[in-house]
Amino acid sequence: MYSLLINFLKEMKRLQYIISALTLLLCLNACSNKEYEEPNEFSDAMWYTSMSNTNFSYNDTMKVGLNSFVAFSDLSRGAVDHGWTIPTGANFLEGTIENTVVDYTPYIVNEGETYSEEKTISVLFTEASGKTASGEDSVFIVNLYNTFRDSVSFAGIDTMEAVFENNLWVMDRDFYVKVYDTITVEIEIYRENGEQLENIMDSTTTYDIEFGEKLIFKDVTTKGEPDARLWKIGGEEFKDQEVEYTTTKLGNLSVTMTSKREDQNLPNTSKFFNLPAKINVIASTKPFELSGEVEELEDQTLKLAYNGFFKSFTSAAGKDAFSVTVNGTDATISSVVRNESNFAEINIKLDETIYSNDEVIVTYKGGLEATDGRSSSGFTKTVQMHKTLLIEPHVPSLEGDQYVPATTTVDNAENTTYEERVVDGHKVMYMVKTSGPLQLDGKGLRFDLKNGVKYKITFKLWSEVNAKGFKIFLAEDSWWSDPNVVFNTNEFEGRQLNQWEEYEFVYEKTTADKFGAYFILQLGNNGPYSIRDLSLEVYDDRPE
Known part of the structure; x- marks a missing residue:
């Protein structure tokens, strides 16, 4: 870096000589018939640093590491006064410094001094600039102070004009340097x-x-x-x-x-x-035991996890340690293996297909060992069956525009009430009207419906009067005229009042895929109704 700067300065000096020679020739030609007069010295302001590049503004802060140096060069011409001032604790360097040099101590000159009239200086920073009391970056300042008889300016990204003071034009330029400390790991x-x-x-x-x-x-x-x-x-x-x-x-x-x-x-x-x-x-002193639920994965694998890691075991030992029932009938186990990407888990596969509404019970008699020598304890657990949920059980809410009232409902606001309340200790969406339409569109919770797939909609409903007419639609194309996409309480007799009743209905998609479908809640009769735990999942019940 330093040697590049020296070459740059040599080129600038050579260019300066060429310009001076051309100026002299022009003057001699113009004044050939007159007595020669020495021209005034040309004044100009220019500087350069080893941190400069095409996008660098001298108002920017240079960023260097501790015990690094920056070279500064004043390329100005015609200065009356010229001087550099560096921070206390920094040092001037002198000599040709190769890029391979690590310790700059032998190059330090005039140690302790902070002022120089050299045209080019190299400044070694031996202290970190740190932070201010308010937590902002602190910086060091290197100052260049020049005076000129003529007005000068520096042209660049950060153009600077000289200021006239005491019959001289002053160029007072600060260069900002942030010095990063050596990393100390904590x-x-x-x-x-x-x-x-x-x-x-x-x-x-x-x-x-x-x-x-x-x-x-x-x-x-x-x-x-x-x-x-x-x-x-x-x-x-x-x-x-x-x-x-x-x-x-x-x-x-x-x-x-x-x-x-x-x-x-x-x-x-x-x-x-x-x-x-x-x-x-x-080795652990805790019992080696089940750390959570036994779960069915999407591929019908039964997964269980312990609070430690299992030693490798044979297939025969695994099958001998476990038994499984499906809806009360013994099931045949095809494999029991340790999960090789997580030794805390065991995966069980059955010979038969299982469904989301099956009751699957796993019994483990214990005995398989942990890698630290502990013996695992047994259990009997009902499997948490896998569900492909498109919409998690939720309370329809106006918050965040999850559900918005239809335009007809807004126009009928004086006859409708729809708000979030607490009923029987549960947060619910409460809906009632005296006349006219009441409809909430769940446009903020959209889902995709695919041709040839069955879907199950479940929810809990609280009815205060024996009134029918509560409907849930899946907003498909022409949903308003398709009875297959609607749940209607008119179809259910003998509902119990003032208690939670759980409902579900299945919808089979037999038309083209629908992207961006959503729920519509609608009152045909007056209500009131309260709804919670509305969900949508891919239907995976055992065929009847």
């Missing part, structure tokens, strides 16, 4: 109960962490202002500022982090950190 480690691990910088400290226990690692580095990091914990890589890690192997847990400045507009650097304290993963 991390914090917490157990899952919130307890912080102290003395992690002490290499004589050892923490015993039980197998399967979670640890939270936090990057709290501020010195050096890094903007990225790379954790390596137990052989796994993470980039988040905070990492929740579950211990998966017995023995020493290795923890390293590389803190970085990666932004291309910042001085790039990195700092490697290896945790001095030792983390020793020991």
